[in-house]
Amino acid sequence: MTGSPFDIELDEITLAGARRGQVPACENIFRKFHQPAYSVAFRICQCRETAQEITQEAFITAFRKIRQFRGDSPFWGWLRRVVVNHAISTVRRGGNASTVEFQDFHANSEGDQNQMGLAMDLESALASLDTEDRAVVWLHDVEGYNHREIAGLFGKTESFSKTRLSRARARLRNLLDGELAGRKRTSAGAG
Amino acid sequence: MNTSKVHIMQHVRQAHEDPLNLRSLPLVTPAEDDWPPIEAALIRHARKQRIVRYAGAMTAIAATVVVAAGLVLQFSSIGPTTGPPGPAAEPPVTVVQDRSQGEIPGPVATPAVSPQTTLESLIALSQQLEGRLRTYRSNVGDLPAGSLVYQVELQDLVVQIDEELSMQPDSRELWSQRVNLLLDLSHLYENRLRRDYHLMASL
Numbered sequence: 001m002t003g004s005p006f007d008i009e010l011d012e013i014t015l016a017g018a019r020r021g022q023v024p025a026c027e028n029i030f031r032k033f034h035q036p037a038y039s040v041a042f043r044i045c046q047c048r049e050t051a052q053e054i055t056q057e058a059f060i061t062a063f064r065k066i067r068q069f070r071g072d073s074p075f076w077g078w079l080r081r082v083v084v085n086h087a088i089s090t091v092r093r094g095g096n097a098s099t100v101e102f103q104d105f106h107a108n109s110e111g112d113q114n115q116m117g118l119a120m121d122l123e124s125a126l127a128s129l130d131t132e133d134r135a136v137v138w139l140h141d142v143e144g145y146n147h148r149e150i151a152g153l154f155g156k157t158e159s160f161s162k163t164r165l166s167r168a169r170a171r172l173r174n175l176l177d178g179e180l181a182g183r184k185r186t187s188a189g190a191g
Numbered sequence: 192m193n194t195s196k197v198h199i200m201q202h203v204r205q206a207h208e209d210p211l212n213l214r215s216l217p218l219v220t221p222a223e224d225d226w227p228p229i230e231a232a233l234i235r236h237a238r239k240q241r242i243v244r245y246a247g248a249m250t251a252i253a254a255t256v257v258v259a260a261g262l263v264l265q266f267s268s269i270g271p272t273t274g275p276p277g278p279a280a281e282p283p284v285t286v287v288q289d290r291s292q293g294e295i296p297g298p299v300a301t302p303a304v305s306p307q308t309t310l311e312s313l314i315a316l317s318q319q320l321e322g323r324l325r326t327y328r329s330n331v332g333d334l335p336a337g338s339l340v341y342q343v344e345l346q347d348l349v350v351q352i353d354e355e356l357s358m359q360p361d362s363r364e365l366w367s368q369r370v371n372l373l374l375d376l377s378h379l380y381e382n383r384l385r386r387d388y389h390l391m392a393s394l
Contacts, residue, residue, distance in 0.1 A: 003209075005218055021237055023230060030226055038221040048222060056225050060232045119216055126213070141209040142216075172211050 004143050005036040006080040015075060018066050026063050033076065034059075037083045040143065044087040044135045046127050054090055058083040084139065088153045091131050125175035129168055136161055137168035255371045259316075262374075267312050313366040320373035327380035331387075338379050345376050 010029065017025025037058060042051035062082045069078045126134055132154070139145040139153070140161070150161040334342055352369045359365060 003214055021233075023233060026233060027226060027230065030229060034221060034225065035218050038225075039218040042219045043216075051219070052221065052223065052225060055221070056229055056232075059225075059229050060236075063229075063233055064236060122211070122213065122216060126216075137211075138213065141211065141213050144208070169211060176211070 004076075004080065005039060006033065006076040006143070007074075008032055008036070008076055010075045015066075015069075015071075018063065019069075029063075029079075030059055033079055037079070040080070040083055040138070041087045043126070043138045043142070044084070045091060045131070046134065050090060051087075054086045055083065058086040061086065080143065084143070084145075084153065088135060091135060092154070121176055122172075125172050128175060129171060133164050133168035133171065136164040137172070140165050141169075255374065259367065259370050259374060262316060262370075263309070263312050310361060310363050310366060313363065313370055317366060317370050317373060320370065320377055323377055324373065324380065327377065327384070331380050331383050334379065334383055338383065342376065342379055345372050345379070348372050349376075 010032065014025050014028050018029055034055070038051055038055045041054040041058070042048065045051055045054065058079075062079055065082075069075065126138075129137070136150055139150055140147070145153075147158040147161040147165075151158045154160065333339070349369060349372050352365055352372065356362065356365050356369070
């Protein structure tokens, strides 16, 4: 278990069907992996429309090239690579627009509200990062990529990945400890 | 190892891998169902692939027909009639040459037959190719697995055509198909001979 939201098992029958180009099998795969794919695309580019485009293009590419999947590693890892490659290539082309969105958070209880508040802070801090910093910290900390893999995605050296990760984490910590806490104090004082 | 130790190790590992607990963020839900455009793109792609495959097959067939037609023309322009071809009348074919002479093995002689009709020329050509194939078979070792499968398929098709020819012996179309299949078979052996020759030459 890697902790990646992509880590979903896929049965051999569905995979074989998709390899043969059967549309229902492809749809089955899409339904299983749509949300994690969209999530990672959104986390990297921070824009719903761009994330939607990335997800669509990535799935089309994956289904067209599914015969290239050799089966020596889990399918989800291969599919995630396709999605992340599309997202990074979009980011490198500059085709993204950062907008912070909170509509995915829904609190049901007081405990949930606290959790939701923390998540919103984290979300907001993440959104304020530079696009490349955000992609690096997300791929490393959430998706479990190592520095070599990240460097490969960006076509840069490992030290690029290490520097970006360190900078992104420091910035996130500052934001969470300082700026957002300060904002909370201000709003509490005003209330 | 006790459970508290495991917990501590997990905590340390998580703190190292995800110190800001970014994994606690929920998955983002897509606003729309993206499947319809993907499905449409897949169907378009599959249609395009079918067209490409069909075009490829048609090109291959056309090429075979052109080669066969060329052979028939060459065949009909050479010499006098030797009479109606029968199963025992096998035209002479010179195929295998001495490799030490440094020439690529392959068919060199075409029998002199002047068919009166296209059907006759096709039958004669079919016989010539049969003779050529017999020589090839006796001179070529085992074919590689991929070619062997193809060879078996082609031979099966020849058998099917022969069955149909026993019902309609004068069908020009069937004879033409038979010639095409035999040409494909002889190309298979010629390629093998050529490969063997180059292998020997490289030693």
